[in-house]
Amino acid sequence: TVDADGTGTANAAGTATITYSVSNGCGTVRATSVLTVSADPAVGTLSGVATVCEAATTTLTATGSSDAGVWSSSNGAVATVGTTGIVSGVAPGTSSILYTVTNGCGSAVDSVEVTVNPLPSAGTISGSSVVCATATTTLSSTVGGGVWSSSNTSVATIGTNGVMTGIAAGNATISYAHSNSCGTAYTTQVVTVNPLPSAGTISGTAVVCATATTSLSSTVGGGVWSSSNASVATVGTNGVVTGVAAGNATISYAYTNSCGTAYATQVVTVNPLPVAGTISGTAVVCATSTTALSNTATGGVWSSSNESVATVGTNGVVTGVAAGNATISYAYTNSCGTAYATQVVTVNPLPVAGTISGTAVVCATSTTALSNTATGGVWSSSNAAVATVGTDGVVTGVAAGNAIISYTHTNSCGTAYATQVVTV
Secondary structure (H helix, E strand, O other), rough: OOOOOOOOOOOEEEEEEEEEEEOOOOOEEEEEEEEEOOOOOOOOOOEOOEEEEEOOOEEEEEEEEOOEEEEOOOOOOEEEEEOOOOEEEEEEEEEEEEEEEEEEEEEEEEEEEEEEEOOOOOOEOOOOOOOEEEEEEEEEEEEEEEOOEEEOOOEEEOOOEEEEOOOOEEEEEEEEEEEEEOEEEEEEEEEEEOOOOOOOEEEEEOEEEEOOOOEOOOOOOOOOOEEEEOOEEEEEOOEEEEOOOOOEEEEEEEEEEEEEEEEEEEEEEEEEEOOOEEEEOOEEEEEEOOOOOOEEEOEEEEEEEEOOEEOOOOOOEEEEEEEEEEEEEEEEEEOOOOEEEEEEEEEEOOOOOOOOOOOOOOOOOOOEEEOOOOOOEEEEEOOOOOEEOOOOOEEEEEEEEEEEEEEEEOOOOOEEEEEEEEEE
């Protein structure tokens, strides 16, 4: 429209012919001008997802705008926008994404509030990464709300609270996953499960004699041997057990690692050495006589070194056989061998009177010489009124009759006689 003073008012976009007319008595003349009315700038409608993750993009569009507009961000540290409306998340927060349309009539602006969500973070795992089998250790993350898991539950398991339990020796990767609308982030920790100590099984002979040795061994190396009673048995670093005295001792094998100490044990019996005791009793006996020997130890066996001189019974009774010496032994035997006690026994001979020889008839006042195969004896007459006998065996007839001439031999075992009737 146009006023009488020529002021035109734009009502809508388009063109209008403005006419100026002058009239007088001679008629009317006109002057015209085509006036173009431009439209106000129009942004139209903005659409698209107004949420984006860090490092991701979302696309906004403008429909129904009067002219091509320009995209811009109110906070480029949070989000940027390209010329085509592609919004890139930079950091968590909010930013107004502006769309500005400009023409000859001015500028129009519309905006969308875009939220940039953070990427997930699983933080950093802390806590001991070494645990013993059957034991526990607690892991934690600098970020809460995540989920724990183990790559190998036969080696280690982990609870929702981060408590890890060692199952068996080996390695497992423990993961901590944290999720949000922008995805899931993981942090991991390799953990080592150390085995419990094992002392293995002891093998070897568990019986040994005093002063002897026996070797024990274990199926596991690197352990330490010890004895519960070194007065009964000792054990070396190589498992060699030495019997000290009769009795029982527990031999232990200790194996230690970072998870503690395990023990294997074996009761070892030390048997005593045989003891033959001491022989007592008279060690001198006459031929054909006996003497009783005894011993402080029981259960032994008696024997003689020379049974042609002396024999010995199971009860220790020694019988003299012939003059001489014999060693009487008492042997005591057990699982650790045989011990001997000995006693030299002297067998004295019985007295021997020998045999008288010589003429057994003599005249009164005359002599006859008798002799004997044995020496050291004593001559005597049963009737000195008939005949006498000298120390040399010479018989002297005294008066007619008979007399018994005796030859007597005496030793520690008694007296023996030889006789001869002599007729005068």
